[in-house]
Amino acid sequence: MLEVRRRLRERGVLGINRRNSAYVRLWNPRRLYPLVDDKLRTKELAIASGMPVPELYAVVTAQHDVRGLRKALADREQFVVKPAHGSGGNGILIIIGRRGELYLKSSGAVMDWAELDHHISNALSGLYSLGGQRDRVLVEYFVQSEPELEKISYRGVPDIRLIVYRGFPAMAMIRLPTHLSDGKANLHLGAVGVGIDLSQGVTLQGVQGTEVVVLHPDTGNCLEGLEIPHWDQILKLAAECFDMTGLGYLGVDLVIDQKHGPLILELNARPGLAIQIANGTGLHSRLELIDEHADTSDSLEERIAFARQHFAA
């Protein structure tokens, strides 16, 4: 046990307790949380800052809005329903197609309007929000996966998670939906996380749960060595999110759309730690490197250059 502890320390692995006490609590002031906890506010903020985000189709704030929503979505084939306060992917519903009055879920299951209505009502009444308080629901553009990434994902759209520490991208991974995760890109649902070499934007090893995987469990394609398109822009967008929110320890989730390129999906003030397994290296040592050597008054370009220089695989 002590041996394992020593090795984890050596490799600079960050544990939950330290993440919370030394990073989240220190760098993320409580008052800034609503900016990222409420996806609607994040979106509005991003739009105001001129950052690319998936197009917002509609917002449902009360039960009676649901009826209007049906009309608003009448000619939308595909869309995503998201509770503004949902955490960890809870309550996200992806509709990938329609057959008349039936909606096709990303999992392949079919639901009718009544079921969709029920889902939205649940979300409104706070079923998916952390404290159970009343919530708002966003309906937005369904991102079309980049063909390059299609090979290594099952149904859903992979998303890219970056940890940005005091404006410096510190670690990145791409999360690939699997059959197990119901086409969602959430690791705890069974999606595969694959580490990314920050300097080149090339994928490293994958991890599912806590196990290292080399091939995508559903498509069987090799996970390693894949080049992430638009990598420069992704790093830039992620680093800019720090300037936009002021959160020093930030998880930035992006997707790459076929048409629109990288889009900011959501931000997280308490990003998870599984990214370390996907990268096969600890986050703590990288954060310490930033604390010690980086000049936080650096410009955006300088910060990205620093990250690229130091955080290669």
Added chain:
Amino acid sequence: MKKLPLYLTVGVLVVVGLAFILYKVMVLGFPLRPEGESSVWTVQARFTVDGHTRPVKAILQILSSPPGFTVLDENFVSRGFGLTIVEEAGAREAQWAIRRAAGRQTFYYQAVVTPELIGARGPSAPTGLDNERLEEPYATAAEAVVAQVRAQSADVSTFTAELLRHLNDPEPDENTALFLAAGRSLGQRVEIAVSLLETGGISARAAYGLYLEEGERHAQFSPVLEVWDGDSWLWFSPETGEEGLPENVLIWWDGDKPLIDVVGGSNPEVEISTWRNTVDALQLAERRADARQSRIMDLSLLRLPLQIQAVYQILLLVPIGAFIMVLLRNVIGVKTFGTFMPVLVALAFRETRLVAGLVLFVLVVALGVGLRFLLDRLRLLLVPRLAAVLILVVLCLLTVSILSHQLGLETGLSVALFPLVILTIAIERMSIVWEEVGPAEAIQQGLGTLAVAALAYLIMSLSHVEYLVFVFPEILLLLLAAVLLLGRYSGYRLLEFVRFRALGADDA
């Protein structure tokens, strides 16, 4: 990230908590284990006197903060006499008086005493020397004896020892012999010693001690020489000249007054008995605190009405459960439903007992989750659905109770003791996690909750733990300190070793 304020707070909490606990244990004798017993002594003076249809006044010297003992209780019994207690210069006497008394009159004085633990408060300092001059030739003889003894001693203690050696010499020198001529009983030797000591400028007096012995009906007093060394009283056995008071000697009174004195009566007699009683150690501690007028008992739970005490008996255990919760979640890394649900479940286990509780909990939650999935198909809104689950839970409880009663399993009846809301929330959380994250996670969290609840229950149900937090609620300050420290624990959680095993592996 300065940790100083934290350590200061923790330090203060620990010091204050420990100080209270140590004071209660060491000074007041609060027992550290439940059902402790300790013994107390009862001393009784039975004082009889003949009355002659005239006013009678009977005076008895009584206990006045005897060194090494605490007086817990005192009782005075007489028939129709008025009682006055007179305190003067560190001595106390009981005065019974009546206008007319005929025939044999009996008075009782009873005191319950217990050995003092720490911080004995001896009798008060002497008021000053008796400046009564001795007559000649005693005055000259006394000067001579004192001069001789002083030459052979260094301080009050050795002076007294040397003086007693002189008095106890079977062949005393002529100066000493002059004093002993009048008689050399123990009491007389003490009196002589007192007057010689005072001649030497040392305050001294006779004291009368009682050897505490079980079931003694006719106890005798032994005179003891009490000498003031400037700071405190010293006691000397006039027989051996040894300094110190044996542990089982209770000084009843001191000074030159007789034990009893009667005005208007005749034939006074006094009979002293001593015996031992066993009392609950906790009660004894309380009485001791009262006798010392310690303010600490004003803050004690033991002074609350009984039904409130019963509430606190349980309430005080919740912090213990919360502490275990913090350990298991932040240090071990166990996942549970909600933050404090396990503690609430553990409290419910107190009513049902562990095994029955676990079985019933699993049964009702499983049933509830199943029904909840059925309900889900009806597409209810959140609040009505919760209410529906609540109703179903009550029905489940009822079913389990009735079935188990029919089967003759009376433990099943206790399921009704599970707080409804806890079950409902457990079911709701479990179904949400089941739906959103998957059955594996739901079952893992469910098992985590039960494991933490079971552990918390086992620890909270130790009667010793229950007793300790109830009698020493200051333990909560220590718990608070521990929780504050854990709040800044930034090391790995134990289960992170498993989670990050790919990173902690040898070859990584």
